[in-house]
Amino acid sequence: MLSRDEDILKAAEDWRKSGRGVALATVVETWGSAPRPVGSNLVIDNEGNFLGSVSGGCVEGAVVTEAIDVIESGKSKMLEFGVADEQAWNVGLSCGGTIRVYVEKVS
């Protein structure tokens, strides 16, 4: 069962060593009620496979998309997600919190 952080980080290492493009996303700040604590990881490869979570499933899709960008550009990104806003095209957190997620390439 790949649920624990070290399994996720081990997968990140193994994926990279097998030649896949890999990005690591980490929850670095949270405000209000946030589904996953600071330090939670999501690892993503260049084909969009991922392990772990940075939210309860609310924003993973968006993080994966951004992570594929990061793998291509090599440039880290800081992403912020707030409350879901149905008027806008962005994704959001239905729990009402705000999270900041740091996405970096494993190089």
Added chain:
Amino acid sequence: MKLDILSALNAERAARRAVVVVTDVANGEQRLVKAADIAKDPLKELLAKRIRMAKSGMEETPQGRVFLTVHVPSPQLVITGAVHISQTLAPIGQLLGYDVTIVDPRTAFASIERFPDVKVIAEWPDVALPPLNVDHYTAFVALTHDPKIDDPALKHALARDCFYIGALGSKKTHAKRVTRLKEAGLSDADIARIHAPIGLDIGAVSPAEIAVSIMGEITERLRQKPEAA
């Protein structure tokens, strides 16, 4: 993150040693600080505090804003007694992310048929426990009711500063245990760290319910109440 940092991080984690990754938020620069090297680090006080709290987070430092990713060993659960309660406690522990090991020298109990998916060591505690790296990130539970097995294991758990130590038995059984441990030279403060009767008081009756009450108490100890000094 550079692959060599990630590899070193995974190696430390595999060895059950705490480690912190320091990320400069402005430029993405990273370094890995092993628990053994904290005293030499410019951020030593911050890092020591973060490791103690096992809490990642953002910090303002004289060198700028940094994110500290704190990795402490994942908790392990060590049980003496391949008993009925353990048949539920072990899988619950595994579901909660613990590395679970059961120690019981009685081979009739410690059988693969009874524990198909758990690491079971059919040895006495003095043989089985030292290689397990029982440490502060370990919850230890004594369930055999047999002083020959439980007592030496409890002493080992106390010496290794487990974050949770519990022992099955009624108040009467525990009173006898306390007498034995005192005679063996353990202090009152040490003995007071043993949770007995074990588990949260939720009226548990069946072995599986007792397992739930034990795991509830371990979780409380891990997440909520700091151990009284």
